[in-house]
Amino acid sequence: MSGYDMAIAIGGEAGQGIATPGDILARLFVRRGLNFNSYNAFQSIVRGGHIFLTLRTTEETKYSHGDKLDILLCLNQDTMDKHLHFMKAGSKVIYNSDNITPGSAADGVQLCGLPIAELTGNARAGLNQNTVAVGAILYMLGLEFQVLKDSLTQQFQRKGEAIVIENVKVAQAGYEHAIKNFERFPDEIPMLSTPRGVWSGNDALAMGGAAAGVKFYAAYPMSPSTGLLHWFANNGRNIGAMVRQIEDEIGVANIVIGAAHTGARTLSATSGGGFALMTEAIGASSMMEIPTVYIDVMRAGPSTGVPTKTEQGDLWQALGASQGDFQRFIAAPLHAQDAFNLMAEIFNLTDRFQCPAIVLSDLLISEGHYSVDPEELDFFPTIDRGSTITEHAVGKTDYLRYKFTESGISPRAVAGLEGYVHVVATDEHEENSGLISDEFTNPHKRRAMVEKRSRKFENIVAEIAPPELVGPADADVTMIGWGSTFAAMHDSLALLTDRGITANFLSVKWIVPLHADKIAEVFANAKRTIIVENNQSGQFARYLRGETGLVPDGHIRKYDGEPFMPHHIADGVEDNLKNNTEQFIPFQEIVV
Amino acid sequence: MTTTIELTAKDFKGVDPDWCPGCGHFGVLNSIQRAYADVGLQPHEVVTVSGIGCSSNAPGYINTYGMHTLHGRALPFATGVKMANHELTVIATGGDGDGYGIGAGHFTHAARRNVDITYVVMNNQIYGLTTGQMSPTSRPGLTTKSTPFGSIEYPYNPITSAIMNGATYVARGYSGDIRGTTKLIADGIRHKGFSLIDIHSPCVTFNLENTHDFFKQRIKKLDEVEHDASDWKAACEYAMEWGDTIYTGLFFEVESESLSQLDPILKEGGPIAKRSLPLTPEQADRLKSRLM
Ligand SMILES: Cc1ncc(C[n+]2csc(CCOP(=O)(O)OP(=O)(O)O)c2C)c(N)n1
Numbered sequence: 073m074s075g076y077d078m079a080i081a082i083g084g085e086a087g088q089g090i091a092t093p094g095d096i097l098a099r100l101f102v103r104r105g106l107n108f109n110s111y112n113a114f115q116s117i118v119r120g121g122h123i124f125l126t127l128r129t130t131e132e133t134k135y136s137h138g139d140k141l142d143i144l145l146c147l148n149q150d151t152m153d154k155h156l157h158f159m160k161a162g163s164k165v166i167y168n169s170d171n172i173t174p175g176s177a178a179d180g181v182q183l184c185g186l187p188i189a190e191l192t193g194n195a196r197a198g199l200n201q202n203t204v205a206v207g208a209i210l211y212m213l214g215l216e217f218q219v220l221k222d223s224l225t226q227q228f229q230r231k232g233e234a235i236v237i238e239n240v241k242v243a244q245a246g247y248e249h250a251i252k253n254f255e256r257f258p259d260e261i262p263m264l265s266t267p268r269g270v271w272s273g274n275d276a277l278a279m280g281g282a283a284a285g286v287k288f289y290a291a292y293p294m295s296p297s298t299g300l301l302h303w304f305a306n307n308g309r310n311i312g313a314m315v316r317q318i319e320d321e322i323g324v325a326n327i328v329i330g331a332a333h334t335g336a337r338t339l340s341a342t343s344g345g346g347f348a349l350m351t352e353a354i355g356a357s358s359m360m361e362i363p364t365v366y367i368d369v370m371r372a373g374p375s376t377g378v379p380t381k382t383e384q385g386d387l388w389q390a391l392g393a394s395q396g397d398f399q400r401f402i403a404a405p406l407h408a409q410d411a412f413n414l415m416a417e418i419f420n421l422t423d424r425f426q427c428p429a430i431v432l433s434d435l436l437i438s439e440g441h442y443s444v445d446p447e448e449l450d451f452f453p454t455i456d457r458g459s460t461i462t463e464h465a466v467g468k469t470d471y472l473r474y475k476f477t478e479s480g481i482s483p484r485a486v487a488g489l490e491g492y493v494h495v496v497a498t499d500e501h502e503e504n505s506g507l508i509s510d511e512f513t514n515p516h517k518r519r520a521m522v523e524k525r526s527r528k529f530e531n532i533v534a535e536i537a538p539p540e541l542v543g544p545a546d547a548d549v550t551m552i553g554w555g556s557t558f559a560a561m562h563d564s565l566a567l568l569t570d571r572g573i574t575a576n577f578l579s580v581k582w583i584v585p586l587h588a589d590k591i592a593e594v595f596a597n598a599k600r601t602i603i604v605e606n607n608q609s610g611q612f613a614r615y616l617r618g619e620t621g622l623v624p625d626g627h628i629r630k631y632d633g634e635p636f637m638p639h640h641i642a643d644g645v646e647d648n649l650k651n652n653t654e655q656f657i658p659f660q661e662i663v664v
Numbered sequence: 665m666t667t668t669i670e671l672t673a674k675d676f677k678g679v680d681p682d683w684c685p686g687c688g689h690f691g692v693l694n695s696i697q698r699a700y701a702d703v704g705l706q707p708h709e710v711v712t713v714s715g716i717g718c719s720s721n722a723p724g725y726i727n728t729y730g731m732h733t734l735h736g737r738a739l740p741f742a743t744g745v746k747m748a749n750h751e752l753t754v755i756a757t758g759g760d761g762d763g764y765g766i767g768a769g770h771f772t773h774a775a776r777r778n779v780d781i782t783y784v785v786m787n788n789q790i791y792g793l794t795t796g797q798m799s800p801t802s803r804p805g806l807t808t809k810s811t812p813f814g815s816i817e818y819p820y821n822p823i824t825s826a827i828m829n830g831a832t833y834v835a836r837g838y839s840g841d842i843r844g845t846t847k848l849i850a851d852g853i854r855h856k857g858f859s860l861i862d863i864h865s866p867c868v869t870f871n872l873e874n875t876h877d878f879f880k881q882r883i884k885k886l887d888e889v890e891h892d893a894s895d896w897k898a899a900c901e902y903a904m905e906w907g908d909t910i911y912t913g914l915f916f917e918v919e920s921e922s923l924s925q926l927d928p929i930l931k932e933g934g935p936i937a938k939r940s941l942p943l944t945p946e947q948a949d950r951l952k953s954r955l956m
Pocket residue numbers: 716717718719720735758759760761762763786788790791792793794799867
C-alpha cells in the first residue's frame with residue numbers, strides 16, 4: 073500500500089513571495105486531514121539567493137520531503153534551468169511563459185506555461201504570478217475552485233476586500249487556463265476525517281517548553297534557532313512568560329541560570345556558534361546544581377559555516393561542552409512531535425537531578441513544517457520538580473544546600489525563601505557551600521563532592537525509555553541513526569522493500585544517558601548494521617564505539633548541507649549489501 | 665510571615681574573609697553589610713551575586729542568598745534573578761577586572777536596560793586573585809606582572825561609561841570611608857533602576873601605587889563642591905579628574921522606570937518564579953487554535 077503521495081516544489085529567488093503559495097497549499101492539505109511536511113532549501117535568509125521549497129502531502133504518515141516531485145513551479149528562469157532535469161514522466165512543470173523559457177524535459181513531463189500578463193490583464197503581473205499558478209495547481213490536483221476561493225479569502229482577509237477580490241480573480245484565471253490546457257493528476261486527493269494544523273520544529277520545541285512550564289525565555293538571534301525566540305515573543309504574554317533578547321549568548325546562558333535559581337523554569341536556544349559561547353555556563357549549572365535546558369539547533373559548521381544548511385555536527389561539542397568532568401543530559405529529538413514531548417520529560421529530569429540538559433535539534437527538524445493534530449498533543453504533561461523547595465521554612469532549619477545523600481540529590485531551595493539562606497558557588501564547595509578551592513583544597517572533601525554529583529547519574533539510564541527498533545525484526549539490514557535522520561530512514565523502508573531488501577532501523581534520541589544494552593542487543597540480533605548520520609567524521613559512530621565497543625558493517629554519511637532524501641539511504645544500503653562498501657556518501661541531486 | 669526584626673550589620677556576616685590583611689575589600693564588605701541593615705532588609709530577601717576574583721568572594725562572607733558565579737558574569741546572573749523574582753533585592757559585587765574587563769559587555773547592557781540591580785565594584789586597578797596583572801582601570805605606567813615595563817594602555821572610566829550607557833545612579837566611593845560608602849550603597853539599593861557604586865579598594869599586595877595613602881591624600885567629596893547630580897556633563901567632568909584630586913560621592917542620578925517596572929509581563933501575575941507552571945486550559949486552547 074502506498075496511498076496518495078504528492079510533492080510540489082516552488083523555486084525562485086528570496087523575496088519573490090514563495091512563502092504565500094506554500095502556506096496556501098499547506099493549509100489546503102492539512103485541512104483535509106492529510107499528512108504534510110515541507111523542507112525549504114535556501115541560500116540566504118534575506119533578499120536574493122535561490123530558494124527551493126518542497127511541499128509533500130501524503131495519506132500515510134511520512135516524515136521526509138520524499139524523493140520525487142510531481143509539480144515544479146518555477147518563479148524564475150534559474151529554477152527552470154537548475155531543476156528541470158529532476159522531473160520524471162507524469163510530472164508537471166509550471167512557469168510564467170512571458171519570461172521563462174522551458175528547457176528540454178524528460179519524456180512524459182508536461183510543460184505548463186502560464187501567460188501571466190494575459191491572465192492577470194497585466195494587473196501587477198509579477199506579484200500575481202504566484203496566485204495564478206496556485207489556481208492552476210488546484211485544478212491539477214482535482215480540487216474545486218471554491219476550495220481555493222475560501223482559502224484565499226482567509227489568507228488575505230487582513231489586507232482588505234480589494235486584495236481578496238484581486239487574488240480570487242487571478243487565481244480563477246489560472247484555474248480556468250489549466251482546465252483548457254493541462255491535465256489533472258489521475259489520483260484523487262483524499263479527504264480524511266480530522267483536519268490538522270501546521271507547525272515547525274521550532275514551534276514544537278517552544279510549545280513543548282511552554283507546556284513544561286517555561287516562564288522565562290532568553291536568546292540572542294541565530295539561525296536556525298531564531299524561530300523559538302519569535303515564538304516566545306509572540307506567545308509569551310499568552311502564557312505569562314518573560315522573553316528577553318540578551319546582548320550575547322554568554323549573557324543568555326548565565327541569565328537563565330540566575331532566573332532558574334529563583335525557581336522559574338527557563339529555556340534558551342541557539343545554534344552551534346552561540347552554543348560554543350554558552351559552554352562555560354553549562355558547567356556552572358552543573359557545579360551550582362541549578363537545572364537548565366539549552367537547545368542547540370545545529371547548522372553546518374565549523375565556525376559561521378553555512379547558516380542556512382543542516383548538519384549533525386555538534387554532537388561532540390555537546391558531549392564536551394564546558395571544562396571539567398560532569399554529568400549532563402543530551403537528547404536529540406527525532407521529529408517535531410518528539411521534540412514537543414521531549415521538553416516536558418527533560419525539564420522534569422533536570423529538576424530532579426539538578427543539572428544541565430542539552431537538546432540537539434537541527435535545521436532540518438527546526439525549520440521544517442509539518443502537519444499536526446493539536447488534540448494529539450499533551451498540553452498538560454506531568455510536572456515533577458523532584459526535591460525542589462519552593463515554600464518558606466517553618467522555624468529554624470539546619471539547611472545544607474549540598475548535603476551528602478545516598479542518591480547524591482540534595483534538596484534545592486530556591487532563592488528568596490525564609491529559613492534556607494545559602495550561597496551557590498561555581499568554585500568547588502562543601503555541603504554548606506563554603507568554598508574548598510582557593511585556600512581549603514582538601515582532597516577528601518573534593519572527592520566526596522565529585523562523587524556526590526556523579527551519584528546522581530549512577531542509574532540514570534533507568535529514567536529514560538530505550539530506543540525502539542522500527543520495521544520487521546528479522547531484516548536483512550539494520551540502520552542505526554540519531555536525531556533527525558529518523559525521517560529519511562523511516563521513509564526509506566518502503567523504497568527498500570520495493571527493491572527486495574528488508575530493513576529496520578533504530579533511531580537514538582537519548583545520547584546521554586545512552587541505552588547501551590538495548591543498542592548492543594540490536595547489534596547482536598542484526599544481520600548487517602549501517603550507521604546513518606548527517607556529518608563527515610561519523611560523530612555518533614565514534615561515540616557509540618567509545619561507549620560500547622560496537623562497530624557497524626558500514627556507514628552512510630552526508631555533509632553537503634542538505635538533508636538525506638530516503639533514496640539516498642536506500643542507495644547506500646543497497647550498495648553496502650552488494651559491494652560491501654564501508655562508507656557511502658550519496659550524491660545530492662537538487663542543488664540550490 | 666514572621667515579624668521582621670530590625671537587623672544590624674552583624675546579622676549579615678557570613679564566614680570570615682580570607683583576604684590579605686589590609687585589603688581594601690574589607691571596608692567594602694563592611695559597608696555592604698551596614699547598607700543592608702540600614703535599608704532594613706532581611707537576609708532571605710536579598711541575593712548577593714558575584715563573579716570571580718578576590719572581590720567576588722564577597723557573597724560567601726555575607727549572610728544573604730548568594731551566587732558566586734563565573735568570572736565576568738555576575739550581571740547576567742543577577743539580571744536573571746531580578747527578572748524572575750523582582751520582589752528580591754539584588755546586589756552584584758565584583759572587581760574591576762570582572763566588571764570592566766571580561767564582563768564589560770554585560771555592564772553596558774545592564775546599565776542600558778536599567779535593570780534594578782545595585783552593582784558594587786571593588787576597583788583596585790589590578791587583577792588581585794591572579795596575583796597582580798594589569799586591569800582595565802590600571803593607570804598608564806603601572807608596573808604589574810603582565811606589564812613589567814609599565815602599562816601603556818588608556819584606562820577605562822567606569823563612571824563616565826556608566827553614565828553614557830544609561831545607568832540611572834552612578835557613584836564612586838573609597839573603601840577607607842565606610843560611612844560614606846555605606847550611604848552610597850544604601851541609596852543605590854533604594855534607587856529603582858541600575859546603580860553603579862565604583863569603590864576604590866586598594867590591593868595592598870599587588871598594586872603598590874594606588875594605595876590607601878594614595879587615596880587618602882587625594883579624595884575629595886562631591887558634597888564639598890555642590891555638584892548637581894542631575895547634570896551629567898558636570899558629572900563626567902568631575903569623574904575624569906584624576907590628579908591631586910579624586911572625587912567620590914554621587915555623580916549622577918535620574919529617575920527612570922526600571923526594566924521590571926516597564927515589562928508588561930510583570931504588571932500582573934506576580935513574580936515569574938512564583939507562577940504556577942502548568943498552562944491554564946485557556947492558555948492551552950489559545951496555543952492549539954493558533955496551530956489550526
Ligand atoms: C573565564 C576566566 N578567565 C580567567 C579567569 C582567571 N581570573 C580569576 S579572577 C581574575 C581577575 C580578577 O580581577 P578583579 O575582577 O579585578 O578582582 P580582584 O581579584 O582584583 O578583586 C581572573 C583573570 C577565570 N576565573 N575565568
